[in-house]
Amino acid sequence: MAHRWTNTLTYADVTPRAAFLNRRQVMAGLAGSGLAAMAGRAQAEAVPEPNSWEEITSYNNYYEFGTRKDDPAKYAHTLKTEPWSVKIDGLVDRPGEYDFQDILSEMTIEKRIYRFRCVEAWSMVVPWNGFELADLLNMAGVQEGAKYVAFETALRPDEMPGVAYPVLDWPYREGLRLDEALHPLTIMATGIYGRPIPNQNGAPLRLVVPWKYGFKSIKSIVRITLTEDEPPTSWNMANPREYGFYSNVNPTVDHPRWSQASERRIGGGLFAKRQPTLMFNGYESDVASLYDGMDLSEYY
Numbered sequence: 001m002a003h004r005w006t007n008t009l010t011y012a013d014v015t016p017r018a019a020f021l022n023r024r025q026v027m028a029g030l031a032g033s034g035l036a037a038m039a040g041r042a043q044a045e046a047v048p049e050p051n052s053w054e055e056i057t058s059y060n061n062y063y064e065f066g067t068r069k070d071d072p073a074k075y076a077h078t079l080k081t082e083p084w085s086v087k088i089d090g091l092v093d094r095p096g097e098y099d100f101q102d103i104l105s106e107m108t109i110e111k112r113i114y115r116f117r118c119v120e121a122w123s124m125v126v127p128w129n130g131f132e133l134a135d136l137l138n139m140a141g142v143q144e145g146a147k148y149v150a151f152e153t154a155l156r157p158d159e160m161p162g163v164a165y166p167v168l169d170w171p172y173r174e175g176l177r178l179d180e181a182l183h184p185l186t187i188m189a190t191g192i193y194g195r196p197i198p199n200q201n202g203a204p205l206r207l208v209v210p211w212k213y214g215f216k217s218i219k220s221i222v223r224i225t226l227t228e229d230e231p232p233t234s235w236n237m238a239n240p241r242e243y244g245f246y247s248n249v250n251p252t253v254d255h256p257r258w259s260q261a262s263e264r265r266i267g268g269g270l271f272a273k274r275q276p277t278l279m280f281n282g283y284e285s286d287v288a289s290l291y292d293g294m295d296l297s298e299y300y
């Protein structure tokens, strides 16, 4: 596997701002200089303690394997993730079926510690390994006229006991506006804690968009399509009033059935204090400008 565990990137690539801007140039310049370690320490303070491997891999949403939080860990091992390929089509210069191993050999795997906030008002902090979605899209060559990116999860009734139930309109589908997809915070995760991502978390590759509610971060992707029009998405089709296409984390806009002002951090224990939810999940300074002029209460 091409999973690399690069110490120089451990903290410098962590979550918030500046760290990821010009990351490659910065890290190239600092590598081995001792300054890298200093930059690392400064960033480490800004980042919350990650959840444990056990927490991240046993409390999941992956409805193709059942709707209980412990179903994916119990049943997702049946998903065959080797070989795996991703079809990239639509408005791209080089459409085709891309083998996962070939993709990995072209991508730079980095560590990114991100907050992760489910629309159900629980959250974790996850040390992902992955590559920027922008790098993959550039590999395929985004054509002029493309405005959105549509994603699809594998649909394999023989391997996915949950798809026998019409909980959602399968396959699970998600989408981003092109500028969201190209944002440097948007990654395709292939690992957690330096190990290949487990099936229940979306092996072998899943989207992670840290400033949006968790359901946007679609798992086990088999197809990526560049489109001119906003693509239909599974949760929005199921309940458009509750799950908008944008679904940016926003503590001031409540879900119709519960408050989004605070969240329960998984692993905090039964009596842990809820913590305030941050605008754009704490990534406001990085992404707010993407939504200039948009009424954020309207685009829930």
Ligand SMILES: Nc1nc2c(c(=O)[nH]1)N[C@H]1C(S)=C(S)[C@@H](COP(=O)(O)O)O[C@H]1N2
Pocket (backbone or CB within 6 Å): 056, 059, 060, 061, 062, 063, 064, 117, 118, 119, 153, 172, 200, 201, 202, 213, 214, 215, 216, 217, 218, 219, 220
């Ligand atoms: N294919 C697919 N992707 C999915 C889901 C799903 O049910 N199926 N659940 C979403 C939801 S609601 C959340 S909160 C996250 C959960 O990711 P995790 O289990 O790695 O924490 O995955 C998202 N991606």
Ligand SMILES: [Mo]
Pocket (backbone or CB within 6 Å): 061, 117, 118, 119, 120, 213, 214, 215
């Ligand atoms: Mo979620």
